Amino acid sequence: xxxxxxxxxxxxxxxxxxxxxxxxxxxxxxxxxxxxxxxxxxxxxxxxxxxxxxxxxxxxxxxxxxxxxxxxxxxxxxxxxxxxxxxxxxxxxxxxxxxxxxxxxxxxxxxxxxxxxxxxxxxxxxxxxxxx
Amino acid sequence: xxxxxxxxxxxxxxxxxxxxxxxxxxxxxxxxxxxxxxxxxxxxxxxxxxxxxxxxxxxxxxxxxxxxxxxxxxxxxxxxxxxxxxxxxxxxxxxxxxxxxxxxxxxxxxxxxxxxxxxxxxxxxxxxxxxxxxxxxxxxxxxxxxxxxxxxxxxxxxxxxxxxxxxxxxxxxxxxxxxxxxxxxxxxxxxxxxxxxxxxxxxxxxxxxxxxxxxxxxxxxxxxxxxxxxxxxxxxxxxxxxxxxxxxxxxxxxxxxxxxxxxxxxxxxxxxxxxxxxxxxxxxxxxxxxxxxxxxxxxxxxxxxxxxxxxxxxxxxxxxxxxxxxxxxxxxxxxxxxxxxxxxxxxxxxxxxxxxxxxxxxxxxxxxxxxxxxxxxxxxxxxxxxxxxxxxxxxxxxxxxxxxxxxxxxxxxxxxxxxxxxxxxxxxxxxxxxxxxxxxxxxxxxxxxxxxxxxxxxxxxxxxxxxxxxxxxxxxxxxxxxxxxxxxxx
Ligand SMILES: Nc1nc2c(ncn2[C@@H]2O[C@H](COP(=O)(O)OP(=O)(O)OP(=O)(O)O)[C@@H](O)[C@H]2O)c(=O)[nH]1
Ligand SMILES: [Mg+2]
Numbered sequence: 001x002x003x004x005x006x007x008x009x010x011x012x013x014x015x016x017x018x019x020x021x022x023x024x025x026x027x028x029x030x031x032x033x034x035x036x037x038x039x040x041x042x043x044x045x046x047x048x049x050x051x052x053x054x055x056x057x058x059x060x061x062x063x064x065x066x067x068x069x070x071x072x073x074x075x076x077x078x079x080x081x082x083x084x085x086x087x088x089x090x091x092x093x094x095x096x097x098x099x100x101x102x103x104x105x106x107x108x109x110x111x112x113x114x115x116x117x118x119x120x121x122x123x124x125x126x127x128x129x130x131x132x
Numbered sequence: 133x134x135x136x137x138x139x140x141x142x143x144x145x146x147x148x149x150x151x152x153x154x155x156x157x158x159x160x161x162x163x164x165x166x167x168x169x170x171x172x173x174x175x176x177x178x179x180x181x182x183x184x185x186x187x188x189x190x191x192x193x194x195x196x197x198x199x200x201x202x203x204x205x206x207x208x209x210x211x212x213x214x215x216x217x218x219x220x221x222x223x224x225x226x227x228x229x230x231x232x233x234x235x236x237x238x239x240x241x242x243x244x245x246x247x248x249x250x251x252x253x254x255x256x257x258x259x260x261x262x263x264x265x266x267x268x269x270x271x272x273x274x275x276x277x278x279x280x281x282x283x284x285x286x287x288x289x290x291x292x293x294x295x296x297x298x299x300x301x302x303x304x305x306x307x308x309x310x311x312x313x314x315x316x317x318x319x320x321x322x323x324x325x326x327x328x329x330x331x332x333x334x335x336x337x338x339x340x341x342x343x344x345x346x347x348x349x350x351x352x353x354x355x356x357x358x359x360x361x362x363x364x365x366x367x368x369x370x371x372x373x374x375x376x377x378x379x380x381x382x383x384x385x386x387x388x389x390x391x392x393x394x395x396x397x398x399x400x401x402x403x404x405x406x407x408x409x410x411x412x413x414x415x416x417x418x419x420x421x422x423x424x425x426x427x428x429x430x431x432x433x434x435x436x437x438x439x440x441x442x443x444x445x446x447x448x449x450x451x452x453x454x455x456x457x458x459x460x461x462x463x464x465x466x467x468x469x470x471x472x473x474x475x476x477x478x479x480x481x482x483x484x485x486x487x488x489x490x491x492x493x494x495x496x497x498x499x500x501x502x503x504x505x506x507x508x509x510x511x512x513x514x515x516x517x518x519x520x521x522x523x524x525x526x527x528x529x530x531x532x533x534x535x536x537x538x539x540x541x542x543x544x545x546x547x548x549x550x551x552x553x554x555x556x557x558x559x560x561x562x563x564x565x566x567x568x569x570x571x572x573x574x575x576x577x578x579x580x581x582x583x584x585x586x587x588x589x590x591x592x593x594x595x596x597x598x599x600x601x602x603x604x605x606x607x608x609x610x611x612x613x614x615x616x617x618x619x620x621x622x
Contacts, residue, residue: 001302001303001304002300002301002302003202003204003205003220003301003302003303004204004301005202005203005204005224037228038225038228040221040224040225040228041221042218042220042221052301053220055203055204055220055221055224057224057228069231071231072228072231074201074202074203074231075199075200075201075202075203075204076202077202077301
């Protein structure tokens, strides 16, 4: 069986933990409990009729006080950059983080997730518009 | 984040172990297992848990082979009976915590976390260049075990160095390390012996015997204590208020008349160690007649010639003889003595009166002699005997009044013969009587002898002729008050 380490990276309260919970256990909660350190989960997926075990590292979100430590990303096969659509700053954080990660562990594939689609009305980000 | 997960894994594993252990031990009967059962009962732990706790030196319960770069699990083994949580997760968490520690505490790059402890569990991490070996150990592993881990991780690197370097997430190839990992699953227990049934029964028998002996001693101690309490209750002047038997000690409180026996002195005779008894006695006055009688004696200090009796109703009867002064004082005092309600002195004779009467009796005695003889005439033994007793009694009574007695034997002769002869004869007769009295046990200091010849003759009495009556010895008693003797006899 193939195993892959995948990391959840982004600013605080963007919905990293919520995404993992939804993906692994199909649950969702409105209650915000910030992640301290790292929370690890596992999800088995079928890829081209091959079973892959995803080891999901849900890292604490970055804020002014605490930068994400790059050592947690070592050995990751890919990562999600999670952005909260209602807060433009989280997109900027994501970009900065992406650059930092690539600098540390190389050009590893990543997916940028624009979260909180249901609150699209309040988004500070619009399609086709550069955030800056 | 890692602690609870591993702990849970361990707990599950432990439970499984305990189950099997439980079954194995349930039927065994050893003194050891008996003690463990007792401990289990006392601590509320399960029996198997106690056994494990008491016998386990250490046990490697799980071994993880973890890829360093990706922190992905390469291989995992667990001791039999140990069920594990998702080893993939554990290995990732382990790596995460290592990273966390290294980052947080700014250790130099060469250093790495190699030991973690959660209560009874120790996590050992043995670093290799590409992979690490992590062992979950219960108890205190000996340092030699490190070598085992080191050799295992080295061997894995030697054999699978290429696979480690090329690792892309497919762990199947590391199945090959299984034997090396299993080799690390070591354990040591203190007691591996199977319960020896015969030994067990002997031990059980001894235990029963001990219980029996203990029970016997307990029974005997109880008996003794009961006896002691019985005796105390029977003692006048002792009131037991509370008596308790504790573990090894006795406690007793009560009232005690100062004249009553010392309760501590009754302990040894019934076989109780006085050291084991904590007693508190408050003084009180008992109206018990026996004690009241003692109290009366203590206070009145009666002379030896007085006997006292106190009846149930508190009537004090005094009999015998006593100095007038003492009788007066005693009568006064006695009515104030607790336990005395009435004083009877009808049978009490004043010493002074008795003294006078005996003196008179002695002075009325005469001992006779035959014509011209200096030896006492026959058939007067009884008179002599009476005289001896009277003198002795006189001395005793006089002593009670602080007086000394002098008895003078006065010898006489009738007027036959010359006066000189008669004087000598009378002196010899007095001397002879004094000698008799001394030989009968009267102190010579109390006696004097004087012959008076025909002077001061006795008048005839009750049909005895004047001639006869003056061939005799009569007596004169003189009493000297000791306290005044110097004044009266300057
Ligand atoms: N409306 C809405 N709320 C969301 C969505 N996803 C997450 N949330 C809420 O956003 C808050 C933060 O979610 P988390 O998943 O805890 O965020 P996080 O990125 O893990 O936060 P940190 O761990 O603090 O970095 C919670 O109250 C969630 O309920 C979403 O798609 N829509
Ligand atoms: Mg979170």
